[in-house]
Amino acid sequence: MRHRAIDLVLTAVTTVAALLLSWPFWAHFEYWADSRALWIVYVIIGAILAGYVFYAFLGALHTLFEHDALDHAEAREAAKGGADTENRS
Amino acid sequence: MKALQYQTQRLSMRFFMLMLVLFIVQVALGLILALQENDPLFLQGVLNFNIVRADHLDLAIDWILCGFIGAIVFVAPLLSKRDFAHPWLIKFLFYALLVIVIANVCTQYLARFGIAGWWLGQPWFQQGREYLEEGRAVQVALLIGFGILSYIVLRIFPPRREWNEIHWGLVLGVLGLTGVWVFAMFFVARLDLSEYFRWYVVHYWVEGIWEIIHISLVGYLIVLMFHAKIKSVGYAVFWGVAMVWLSGMIGNAHHYFWIGTPAFWQFWGSLFSAFEPLPLVFCFWHIYLDAHQNRKPLENTPAFYFLLGSVLLEQVGAGILGFSMTFARTNVWSHGTWITAGHAHLALFGTFGLLGIAVAYYAVPLMRGIKGFDERLGQLAFWLVLVGVLGMAFAFDMGGTVEVFNYRTLGLDWFGGRIDPAMGGYRVALLVFGCVLLIGAGLTVYDLLTMGYRRPSAGLARERPDGHAAAAIGARPAVGWGRYLSGFEVGLWLLVLWFFGGIITVSLLAFNLAIVRSGHPTLPYTLAAIGYAGLFVATLLFISRFLTSMQARKRAVAADESRDDMDLLGEPAA
16 A cells, blocks of 8 residues: 555656646637647546556566565575575485 | 577578678668758769768668568577577578568669569569569569578467567567568559558658557567566567557657648647657567676676667657657657657667677677677777767757758758758767767678687786676775666656656757747757757666666676685675
8 A cells, every 4th residue: 555655656656747848838828729628638538648657667667576585485485495495415 | 607508590691791781781771961061062873862862761671671580580599498490591581681672772783774573563672662672573572581490480489378568579570670671662543541551651660660560679678688578578469569559659640740631630649659768668668677686797798888879869869859750749849850750760770770789799709709808899899880970860950950940941942052051060970979889880790700810909818707806806896977776767857857757858849939930940959959959968868877877786796706716715894
């Protein structure tokens, strides 16, 4: 839960920063594809998609580290098992 | 050292050798360009700047493709656990590639005389579109070549139900090489529409498809070098590829900013390409974690040096420098200046070129049956190449900052002789670091071409057959710069790199300020100097720290062995 909260906050901060950096101040809203109504759509969809990409990145990174921790634990167990066998023999 | 498992893997050797020859020609062409930057009259009328530049851009693609094909031919039998069914087809592919490269280089020269080879409404010799300079004949031949490569890979791979993520990555890669290349041949009269398709190739082909091949090859190389679990690596490959496309599909729009497209592309292009470095950060972590699964010594140091260089320069060149100029507000200044060239050299050569060399360093000793080759020359070559290309990027980026202020902000004429003196120092620096790169490239090529044919050096003769230096007996556990590299420290290093990347981004944003546009460049100049110098020095230090810690494993193993030897002799351990 704590992880998820941190991830969501990080995602929100990053998405807002990316939106601010990306805003083209020379938008003129002159024709349909650049109308104000469509700009609102672009910003909303853009924010959702961008937020998803960053959130997915954080989730995948967590899993990558979890896999690594599991692999290390397995390697430790294997080494321990090997040492026990050697001691018994 | 492992042995070669499948005889048809040897077919990759010819591609690696061609890659090395093209690499040295490519660097030599770059040096000619650097000389012409300093003296525009150099070779004027013989090899004009625009011709050399076109060849330089085309060869950048050609030599890296040779490395990719060589790497795929080398790993495909390992992934399939069998030999190629049609070795003759791979030999044919090689000779076809050789003819294509020669034809491509030679036909660019015709541009000087205005000969494009128009026939049936198509430019068959050269079409003069930046990055897609080659004529239709070469493009069609390349399409057929990529089709053959796809067939070769699909033919050797096991049934689809047995594929893991690396199989999928390589199959998507070779099919994408073929499919997306079709857009290179879209030539329409409307320039803005034509530019869309040109950028499909430059972005989706290079930044998308090549990236998939890169991630897959790096993943498999990590499996081969560190015996990492294919399941863990496969997970990283899957998410690396997924994120490349999640961010890069719309991120391609950062190329649409100034080609006459609606303004919303500036917003979407900026927003999504801001997230394009994420797969690169992800992949760097996967390399770090898998290389630290155990503390076994490196079996092939130069291969890992170049592999790490590839992954880290991808982070710095494609990730950080790409991020800094990807926003419409920064790109409006940096677009088409030397700043772009700095990014391109690290992102293209650094990422993909170094990977080809890394695979060659892994494969060539196996194919020649060399056990315990002298790794010092390869290590020296790596450092020279790294310093050379980072120095060139610094010269490009700082020169580009001066160029932006004089050319874009003050509006001085490029050909008016005022910008030239302002950028003069950086032109000289470009030449100097270009020479360093040429020496490094020469050593790399010499080392790989003559590996196994040279007399072993005295230093190597003293080493044990298992590759552990006898001189290391009595060595102490690694401390200081060579101590174990923890994940926390790697995180700090990445933060430092991105901190300087942030400064670089602000330096470009500063050109939007009224005070700068009224003729005061102090702020962007200062920020650029801190940002670029800090980024490249930190990159060098980080690579040095990473590699020293990896090298220390060898000494630690030797020290453990010496302790064991002394225990057996009944002597106290040191």
